[in-house]
Amino acid sequence: MAGFTTIAMIGCGSMGGGMALLFAENAISVSLFDPSESTMDAVIAKAEKAGYHKRVHKFTDYKSLCNSFSTPRLLVFSLPHGTVGDNVLEGLMPHLSRNDIILDCGNEHYANTERRQKRCEEPGVRYIGCGVSGGYQAARAGPSMSPGGDESALKQILPLLQKVAAKDKDGKSCVGIIGNGGAGHYVKMVHNGIEHGMMSAICEAWGIMRQLGMGYEEIGEEFAKWNASGELKGTFLVSIGADLSHKRKPGKESSPESSNHPLVISEVLDKVVQDITGEEGTGIWSNTEAINLHAPAFTLNVAHAFRLASAYRGDREQANKTFDGGFPPQKIQVRDRAAFVEDLRQATYAACLASYIQGMNVVAAADEEHGWDIDYAQVWQIWRAGCIIQADYISDEILAPVLKAPSVNASSIHLQHDARTARDIRNAYPSLRRVVAKAVETDQVAPALSVTLEYFKVIAGTDLPTVFYEAELDYFGSHMYDKKGDSDAQVKKPVEGKHHFEWKPAVSQAEACGKGKKLPS
Numbered sequence: 001m002a003g004f005t006t007i008a009m010i011g012c013g014s015m016g017g018g019m020a021l022l023f024a025e026n027a028i029s030v031s032l033f034d035p036s037e038s039t040m041d042a043v044i045a046k047a048e049k050a051g052y053h054k055r056v057h058k059f060t061d062y063k064s065l066c067n068s069f070s071t072p073r074l075l076v077f078s079l080p081h082g083t084v085g086d087n088v089l090e091g092l093m094p095h096l097s098r099n100d101i102i103l104d105c106g107n108e109h110y111a112n113t114e115r116r117q118k119r120c121e122e123p124g125v126r127y128i129g130c131g132v133s134g135g136y137q138a139a140r141a142g143p144s145m146s147p148g149g150d151e152s153a154l155k156q157i158l159p160l161l162q163k164v165a166a167k168d169k170d171g172k173s174c175v176g177i178i179g180n181g182g183a184g185h186y187v188k189m190v191h192n193g194i195e196h197g198m199m200s201a202i203c204e205a206w207g208i209m210r211q212l213g214m215g216y217e218e219i220g221e222e223f224a225k226w227n228a229s230g231e232l233k234g235t236f237l238v239s240i241g242a243d244l245s246h247k248r249k250p251g252k253e254s255s256p257e258s259s260n261h262p263l264v265i266s267e268v269l270d271k272v273v274q275d276i277t278g279e280e281g282t283g284i285w286s287n288t289e290a291i292n293l294h295a296p297a298f299t300l301n302v303a304h305a306f307r308l309a310s311a312y313r314g315d316r317e318q319a320n321k322t323f324d325g326g327f328p329p330q331k332i333q334v335r336d337r338a339a340f341v342e343d344l345r346q347a348t349y350a351a352c353l354a355s356y357i358q359g360m361n362v363v364a365a366a367d368e369e370h371g372w373d374i375d376y377a378q379v380w381q382i383w384r385a386g387c388i389i390q391a392d393y394i395s396d397e398i399l400a401p402v403l404k405a406p407s408v409n410a411s412s413i414h415l416q417h418d419a420r421t422a423r424d425i426r427n428a429y430p431s432l433r434r435v436v437a438k439a440v441e442t443d444q445v446a447p448a449l450s451v452t453l454e455y456f457k458v459i460a461g462t463d464l465p466t467v468f469y470e471a472e473l474d475y476f477g478s479h480m481y482d483k484k485g486d487s488d489a490q491v492k493k494p495v496e497g498k499h500h501f502e503w504k505p506a507v508s509q510a511e512a513c514g515k516g517k518k519l520p521s
């Protein structure tokens with residue numbers, strides 16, 4: 001079958017607009033659809049400027065949109081998740097034909113994706129849930145893409161996606177068939193959970209460097225060094241951190257970035273509001289999933305709670321007054337600043353690696369539960385370039401040996417049991433401990449870094465204080481416990497305890513109130 005020469009782009013905002021231009025750049029005609037004509041006009045204007053104007057056209061109703069190209073059609077969604085996608089699908093349905101393909105490139109919840117896949121079965125439309133990563137710059141230049149769903153449709157669209165997707169350093173496309181059902185959207189959702197863990201660690205390191213007395217641009221230079229070599233080599237979020245640290249507001253004068261203009265970062269307020277707008281998505285879903293699947297994800301969970309708390313700027317200001325100024329970070333004094341900054345780099349790496357470990361455990365648990373048959377080598381490939389969590393060292397040294405192993409499957413994805421991961425964690429641990437200790441001593445805000453230290457202590461600990469937790473549970477709830485010596489070492493899944501001790505027998509109300517005493521009325 002010949003490849004697609006025309007596609008529809010439904011939703012032409014930051015991501016959809018960029019992808020429309022990307023397809024047009026790759027010689028594909030693009031039929032635009034968006035409620036806002038001015039949004040489509042802006043895309044067409046950019047296409048004209050780039051010389052692809054004959055390939056981009058706008059449509060204002062589903063019928064003419066679907067009549068603008070021949071079947072089997074490829075319709076790309078780049079929409080807000082939830083009801084918008086449902087409504088668009090229902091609106092399109094009367095105009096679709098058997099074998100048409102919908103490629104949903106938004107951040108949709110995998111359960112919605114699977115519901116729509118079922119809805120599309122009877123009319124014979126194939127619905128692919130495709131995570132897209134890299135933000136609007138990558139949407140335009142080539143994003144990382146994680147499609148999942150019907151195999152025949154995936155095979156049909158893969159050549160086109162390979163053309164437009166980001167390319168890794170070996171020239172290979174960062175797109176691949178991830179698995180069936182909602183696997184593609186699920187992997188993107190977890191990507192965002194990992195992204196948030198990494199962003200938290202990096203911003204906490206930034207805050208600590210500020211209290212070490214480092215200037216904004218000096219921190220940018222440090223991030224550039226972290227990104228150039230070592231364990232954070234090629235880490236996209238560190239590299240953009242290096243870049244943004246030097247950005248100044250353009251002025252009216254001839255020199256657009258005069259050093260007299262304020263650095264943009266110096267004007268940014270300390271709140272992340274993405275999770276409480278009523279349109280929130282992947283940040284919440286990935287953490288909810290971790291909890292529902294019983295996957296300990298300390299770094300991801302706390303990064304999320306940190307973002308959330310930061311959003312309440314007004315409340316924080318009020319509490320700051322109630323607490324007589326709160327607990328502001330103090331200037332950090334260290335004897336050897338270079339050595340401490342190196343500790344900070346290692347600590348940041350440890351939290352980034354922890355985010356990957358936790359995220360991969362969530363993916364593997366979901367894969368086992370849903371039977372998505374995830375292709376882990378493809379997961380590795382799509383995160384090589386073009387995406388927000390790109391981290392070259394982690395990809396090459398930690399993920400490749402595990403995710404590309406010939407026998408890999410959901411039950412073998414436990415990065416914390418891998419010797420290379422353990423080596424790096426053992427190496428970074430003393431630095432992480434020194435950073436957290438200094439942060440505690442001087443009231444630095446370091447939730448993801450601190451909890452990562454706890455995470456490693458807990459997951460590799462065999463003498464946890466949960467002894468007492470378990471005892472209290474059995475005391476009041478008869479929840480049972482195992483005894484030292486009842487080893488779980490051979491058991492992969494958690495097992496409940498077998499013993500109960502009658503710590504305090506239940507007594508009648510009269511006895512509880514004391515013999516002879518009156519019962520409360």
Ligand SMILES: NC(=O)C1=CN([C@@H]2O[C@H](COP(=O)(O)OP(=O)(O)OC[C@H]3O[C@@H](n4cnc5c(N)ncnc54)[C@H](OP(=O)(O)O)[C@@H]3O)[C@@H](O)[C@H]2O)C=CC1
Pocket residue numbers: 010011012013014015016033034035036039078079080081084087088105106107108132133134135136281
């Ligand atoms: N921004 C990012 O970095 C990334 C975003 N994503 C995901 O991509 C998707 C799009 O995000 P983004 O481009 O940032 O968001 P935008 O809000 O910029 O774009 C969404 C577009 O969808 C349009 N839209 C709304 N309702 C309809 C409808 N009924 N029919 C057709 N179009 C409609 C909106 O139009 P209007 O504004 O006129 O209502 C808007 O142009 C989301 O799912 C997002 O989570 C994925 C990766 C990265």
Ligand SMILES: O=C(CO)[C@H](O)[C@H](O)COP(=O)(O)O
Pocket residue numbers: 107132133134135192195274279280281282283388
């Ligand atoms: O996907 C992303 C990055 O990878 C985008 O940041 C996206 O806008 C996140 O949206 P949401 O918080 O609604 O999931």
